[in-house]
Amino acid sequence: MNDVVLEVEHLVKRYGDGPVVVDDVSFRVRRGRTTALVGESGAGKSTIGGIVTGLQTATSGRVAVCGEDRTRVARSARERRRRGAQLQLVPQDPATTLDRSQRIGDALAEAVALGGTPRTDRLPRVEELATQVGLGPTHLELTPRSLSGGQRQRVAIARALATSPEVIVLDEAVSALDVSVQAQVLNVLNALQRDLGTAYLFITHDLAVVRQVAHDVVVLRHGRVVEHGAVEQVLGDPQDDYTRLLLDSTPRPGWRPVALV
Amino acid sequence: MTALLQVDDLTLDLGDTPILRGVSLAVRPGEALGIVGESGSGKSMTLRTVARLLPDSARTGGAVRVGDRDVLGLRGRELREHRRGLGMVFQDPRSAINPVHTVGAFLVERARDAGQDTAAAREQALTVLRRMGMTDPERRMRQHPFELSGGLLQRVMIASVLMERPRLLLADEPTTALDVTTQADVLALTDELRREMGAALVLVTHDLDLASAVCDRIAVMYGGRVLETAPAATLRDDAVHPYTRALLASRPPLDQRLTEIPVAPGSPVPAAQTGPGCPFVDRCPVALPICGSALPEERLVGASRVRCHRVEEVA
Amino acid sequence: MTVLPFTAARRLTRSRTRRTGLGVSGWAAVVVLVLVAAAAVLAPLIAPYDPNTGDLLHPYATPSADHWLGTDGTGRDVFSRLVYGARTSLLGPAAVVLAALLLGVPLALVSAWRGGRTRIVLGSVLDVMFAIPGLLLAILAVAMFGPGLGAAVIALAIAYLPYVARLATTAAEGERRLPYVQALSVQGHGALRVNVRHVLRNLSPVLVGQASVAFAYALIDLASLSFLGLAVQAPQADWGVLASDKDALLKGHPLGVASASVLIVVTVLSLFVLGSRVSGEDRR
Numbered sequence: 073m074n075d076v077v078l079e080v081e082h083l084v085k086r087y088g089d090g091p092v093v094v095d096d097v098s099f100r101v102r103r104g105r106t107t108a109l110v111g112e113s114g115a116g117k118s119t120i121g122g123i124v125t126g127l128q129t130a131t132s133g134r135v136a137v138c139g140e141d142r143t144r145v146a147r148s149a150r151e152r153r154r155r156g157a158q159l160q161l162v163p164q165d166p167a168t169t170l171d172r173s174q175r176i177g178d179a180l181a182e183a184v185a186l187g188g189t190p191r192t193d194r195l196p197r198v199e200e201l202a203t204q205v206g207l208g209p210t211h212l213e214l215t216p217r218s219l220s221g222g223q224r225q226r227v228a229i230a231r232a233l234a235t236s237p238e239v240i241v242l243d244e245a246v247s248a249l250d251v252s253v254q255a256q257v258l259n260v261l262n263a264l265q266r267d268l269g270t271a272y273l274f275i276t277h278d279l280a281v282v283r284q285v286a287h288d289v290v291v292l293r294h295g296r297v298v299e300h301g302a303v304e305q306v307l308g309d310p311q312d313d314y315t316r317l318l319l320d321s322t323p324r325p326g327w328r329p330v331a332l333v
Numbered sequence: 334m335t336a337l338l339q340v341d342d343l344t345l346d347l348g349d350t351p352i353l354r355g356v357s358l359a360v361r362p363g364e365a366l367g368i369v370g371e372s373g374s375g376k377s378m379t380l381r382t383v384a385r386l387l388p389d390s391a392r393t394g395g396a397v398r399v400g401d402r403d404v405l406g407l408r409g410r411e412l413r414e415h416r417r418g419l420g421m422v423f424q425d426p427r428s429a430i431n432p433v434h435t436v437g438a439f440l441v442e443r444a445r446d447a448g449q450d451t452a453a454a455r456e457q458a459l460t461v462l463r464r465m466g467m468t469d470p471e472r473r474m475r476q477h478p479f480e481l482s483g484g485l486l487q488r489v490m491i492a493s494v495l496m497e498r499p500r501l502l503l504a505d506e507p508t509t510a511l512d513v514t515t516q517a518d519v520l521a522l523t524d525e526l527r528r529e530m531g532a533a534l535v536l537v538t539h540d541l542d543l544a545s546a547v548c549d550r551i552a553v554m555y556g557g558r559v560l561e562t563a564p565a566a567t568l569r570d571d572a573v574h575p576y577t578r579a580l581l582a583s584r585p586p587l588d589q590r591l592t593e594i595p596v597a598p599g600s601p602v603p604a605a606q607t608g609p610g611c612p613f614v615d616r617c618p619v620a621l622p623i624c625g626s627a628l629p630e631e632r633l634v635g636a637s638r639v640r641c642h643r644v645e646e647v648a
Numbered sequence: 649m650t651v652l653p654f655t656a657a658r659r660l661t662r663s664r665t666r667r668t669g670l671g672v673s674g675w676a677a678v679v680v681l682v683l684v685a686a687a688a689v690l691a692p693l694i695a696p697y698d699p700n701t702g703d704l705l706h707p708y709a710t711p712s713a714d715h716w717l718g719t720d721g722t723g724r725d726v727f728s729r730l731v732y733g734a735r736t737s738l739l740g741p742a743a744v745v746l747a748a749l750l751l752g753v754p755l756a757l758v759s760a761w762r763g764g765r766t767r768i769v770l771g772s773v774l775d776v777m778f779a780i781p782g783l784l785l786a787i788l789a790v791a792m793f794g795p796g797l798g799a800a801v802i803a804l805a806i807a808y809l810p811y812v813a814r815l816a817t818t819a820a821e822g823e824r825r826l827p828y829v830q831a832l833s834v835q836g837h838g839a840l841r842v843n844v845r846h847v848l849r850n851l852s853p854v855l856v857g858q859a860s861v862a863f864a865y866a867l868i869d870l871a872s873l874s875f876l877g878l879a880v881q882a883p884q885a886d887w888g889v890l891a892s893d894k895d896a897l898l899k900g901h902p903l904g905v906a907s908a909s910v911l912i913v914v915t916v917l918s919l920f921v922l923g924s925r926v927s928g929e930d931r932r
Contacts (some may be wrong), residue, residue: 101449108420125834140567149838156836163827171828173847186836220600228831235835236577241857248369251539255583255594262593277513284585307587321517324543324587325569329520331466 075103077238077271078124078159083133084296085119094121094297097133099288101239104269108282108303117275120292121243125161126128138238153186160232162310167222176202176219176227177212182235200286201230203266204261209255222253226260233264237327239271248280250257279322280286283307291315337362337501337533338383342395345382345557346473351604352378354557355395357631362500365407365527365534367544367565369580373603376537379554380503383535384419399501415472417446420499420532425504426490430478436489437474443493454496456459461492466522483516491523495530502527502534509538542582545569553577556612557604558628563637573639573647575620576613611641619643656840674925679920684915688734697726699885709725719893724903730911735894737912740797740879741866745859747805749814753855756816757843760824771817774810780805782869790878797870800879801897804869808862823847857927864919871912887912 087092094116101107109117123129126137126142135142137158145154163169170179180198189197202212205226216224225245232240242261246254263287264270274285282289282303289306290298291314295325299312312315320330338360345353353375360366370376377399381387384398385404397404401413423429430439437458440607444454455474465488478486487507494502497512505524508516524547527534538544544551547566552562553576561574572578581596597616604612610625611617617624624642641647670678687694697715709719722754733834759770780802789803790796823829824847832842873879874888881889890902897905 095852103541112514114578123446125830127830127834152838153836159834161831161834163831165827167826168826169831171832171850173850174846182837183835222600231831231835241834252371252579252583252597253584254601256598257597258585259596280587284590285586303590317514319587321513322587323540325542325545327542327546329517329524329546331521331525332514332518 073314076100077103077137078107078273079134079136080120080124081119081134081136083123083135084114084131085123086131086265093295094123094130097290097292097295097297098289099297099300100306101273101288103271104236105286105287106265106272106274107288107290108274108276108286109290109292110251110276110279110282112318114294115292116295117292118243119295121161121241121273121275125159125241126155128197151167156186156237157239158236159239159241160235162225162228162240162242162245165248170216172216174208175213175215179227180212180230180234183231183244184193187235197234198266201233204233204264205230206256209245220253222249222257225249225257229257229264230258233268233270237270241273241275243275244277246273247276247278253282253294260298261285279307279318280324291318336360337364337400338535339398340379340383340395341397343379343382343397345378345387346396346455348390348450351368352557353382354552354604354607355628356559358452358552358559358562360501360533360535362534363528363531365536365548367548367551368535368537368554369541369544369551370537371580371601373556373601374554375557375604376422376554377505379539380505380535384421384503386421391628402546402568417497418499418501420494420497420502422487422491422494422507426477426483430486431491432478435474436478436481439478440474440489440493440496443586444496446481447497449540457491459527462489462498463467464522464526465492466518472646474610484511484519487511487519488522491519495523495526495532498530499532504534505534505537506539508543517542523547530646531571541568541584553580554606556602558612558640560611560613560641561637561639562631563639567636571635571636571637573637573644574613574641575617575643575647578647579616619647651693670922670925673921677921677925680914680918681857681922684734684911685738688738689729691732691735693895694727695731697725697733698729699724699729700883708896708899716899717907718901720893720901720904721899726890726907729885729904730887733887733890733908734911736797736880737871737887737915739866740801741863744800744804744808744866744870745863746868747756748808748862749859750854751805752809753816753848755813756820757847759813759817760820760847761839761843770813774813777806777810778814780807782857783872785871786869786873787878788872795881796876797880800873801872804866808866812858812862815858816851819851820847824906830832847922856925857923857925860919860923860926864916864923867912867916867919 081098083094084092086092094108097120099107109120113116117210119128123130130143146155177198180201181194184194196213198212199209202208207223209227211219213222246257249257249290258281261272265272272285280305286303288295289303289311291306297308299306299315306315307319310319340356341355344354353513356379358366368376368379381405382393383404385407390478402415403416409521440458441451441454444457445451451455451561458474459470461580462473463501467473467485467488475487481489508519511519536544536548541551548565549561551565551568552559553575554575561572561577563572567580572581582595585591585594599616609627611628614620614624621642629640629642631640634644672686684823704723707718707721708722709715711718715727716868720726747871753781755770779837785807786803789799793799829842829846832846871888871891874886875892879888880886887908891912895907
């Protein structure tokens with residue numbers, strides 16, 4: 073199927089002779105859709121994110137973005153830029169997601185320039201990106217220090233959108249935000265997906281967030297996929313005991329914590 | 334019944350920065366109060382003021398009473414005695430437990446401080462660890478903190494606090510750093526033990542649903558003030574203050590996808606960035622001009638004690 | 649809403665006061681260093697006499713309106729020699745620090761960026777260099793190339809390189825791990841751009857701080873070498889040379905030696921203060 077923008081097949085990651093942290097993981101992300109990788113610490117979800125973005129290498133298995141194999145490291149500047157135009161990253165921590173000494177406008181312009189936009193056309197594009205994530209022209213003059221956590225994550229999203237990528241990897245991108253701000257950012261992400269058709273690989277430990285953004289869910293435990301399917305099915309009628317435990321442990325209205333044994 | 338913890342019109346400044354502006358709370362013996370808020374609301378600093386764990390630059394006003402002690406005026410031996418009567422649990426247990434001693438030595442020392450002999454202290458430590466969900470407490474007692482996961486270490490921390498049978502337990506985001514399944518387990522076991530012992534609890538957290546699960550009442554803080562206090566059981570349905578409602582609405586449901594999560598615009602503000610009125614005024618959908626100039630006194634609406642000019646219209 | 653402008657104004661003043669800047673001691677250091685640098689640059693305008701020609705009829709003159717700090721054994725004006733001495737005394741350390749930075753920082757960036765084997769190899773080379781004492785190296789260089797400022801500067805630059813490189817590597821590794829660097833890489837920016845435009849720029853406060861401290865050490869080391877007669881040679885004006893005027897001391901005229909020593913100490917202290925202020929070491 074050619075609407076698959078990200079394909080991960082039999083991915084394995086092992087550090088030296090240590091334990092296997094990602095064990096035979098396969099999934100796909102379709103154009104304009106969101107796949108969520110869910111699990112607790114040690115599930116291997118961030119390692120998978122690192123491999124997909126090319127920041128880490130896999131021990132074995134295959135990663136393809138827009139049909140193009142990504143297993144080896146980019147050789148030329150051109151290849152690097154093409155990859156950037158296909159897949160982008162929004163990291164977790166709002167405090168370090170941006171270069172602290174760079175003005176927001178410059179950060180976005182730098183990203184826009186990557187796509188080969190001529191200098192004179194950059195500013196309108198930068199302003200368009202800012203508007204898309206709900207920031208105004210005044211924010212462009214500021215450095216990250218003067219922005220709130222939510223605003224910084226919006227900038228990180230705008231920066232990722234600058235090259236009009238097919239897929240954005242969001243690695244716990246809303247986890248560190250206050251709930252009222254988290255909801256704003258989730259709304260922005262959903263609206264952008266509707267308008268632009270960008271696909272997301274959404275890495276998170278929060279099932280309530282998954283419910284609001286994901287179409288497909290991959291539940292990971294100790295590096296293995298324990299359940300994989302449409303979000304309605306996985307969260308509505310989980311087949312695996314661990315998925316059920318995750319669901320039962322997630323606070324919600326009327327929830328009571330239950331001891332494990 | 335008289336209150337075990339009574340906070341009246343508490344103000345706190347760190348240097349020139351206002352942190353708390355007129356916080357009032359009360360906790361009865363054996364009762365559990367959840368303080369819920371976002372970053373900058375002052376929830377943690379309220380807790381720290383009760384324990385008198387404040388930096389030197391802190392200036393306080395108002396009154397905090399625990400039992401018959403005036404906490405803000407305590408010094409020296411009295412202050413140490415006050416703190417000893419409290420059980421405190423923080424988000425990061427690793428910074429609260431001495432890394433060079435074994436878990437057993439840590440627990441036994443705490444119990445001996447409370448006046449027990451070594452053998453009895455050891456026995457009690459094993460019992461409490463088992464009650465906190467540890468499968469092999471003898472082995473854990475011989476281990477050092479670095480050998481234990483964050484979840485196990487937090488169980489040790491809570492066990493050590495409960496062993497002293499405090500009248501008042503103060504917990505600041507005790508399970509936030511833990512995985513969800515561990516969080517549920519630790520919460521359930523702690524809750525059971527606390528109720529058995531009859532200890533009162535003040536739980537500071539950003540998670541309303543979590544607080545509602547283990548607390549009797551919830552105080553919602555924003556910008557250094559308490560905007561609403563309500564019974565946990567009815568808060569979700571009967572919340573009055575626009576901020577409480579916004580907070581409830583912005584946590585999306587698990588069972589359906591919303592086209593758009595209802596949100597208040599803007600970000601939470603610390604007390605330093607608020608005016609004389611309601612701190613939520615800039616983000617409030619129903620604010621009037623008066624909301625910016627004065628915060629009204631607390632009023633009882635249904636079961637909620639709430640500070641809002643628009644209670645009639647909203648309720 | 650009427651409250652908006654109020655809170656906005658508050659926010660502005662708060663953010664302005666939070667940037668504490670250099671503080672009193674930092675600014676005092678700046679003033680000292682600007683004065684010293686100005687003396688070096690404007691020496692011909694400030695110095696009342698030629699530093700190298702003396703009035704042989706008036707050796708060891710006591711301070712007077714003509715000679716503010718008196719004269720030395722050959723009747724040269726001590727004040728003029730101090731002013732001119734600022735030139736070599738500042739130029740030497742500047743050359744040492746610049747050379748150490750130009751070699752050390754790229755090394756650090758490469759080491760931090762590539763990691764793995766590159767880091768181990770470069771780290772081992774630095775460890776070996778660490779083992780060689782700077783002054784010994786300088787004496788060796790002087791033995792090979794003959795005494796003079798050039799040999800001493802080259803030797804000290806090599807001796808300082810591992811310190812500068814080690815510190816810069818640690819800082820660069822910390823920076824490299826930050827998510828924004830990863831995001832930039834994923835975005836498709838080349839390593840050179842990420843390192844120069846982002847990593848180096850964010851390291852600059854640390855590097856400037858380190859450079860000013862290294863400058864201070866180099867000033868002392870070069871003064872010591874001049875004192876030993878290995879760097880700047882005797883007739884030329886230099887604080888190290890001036891501080892080592894043993895004849896003057898023995899004959900009971902300590903003023904020239906004392907003023908040169910005070911200048912060295914004050915300049916070095918100012919550099920330390922400024923260095924720690926700029927790199928943010930003594931801020932909370």
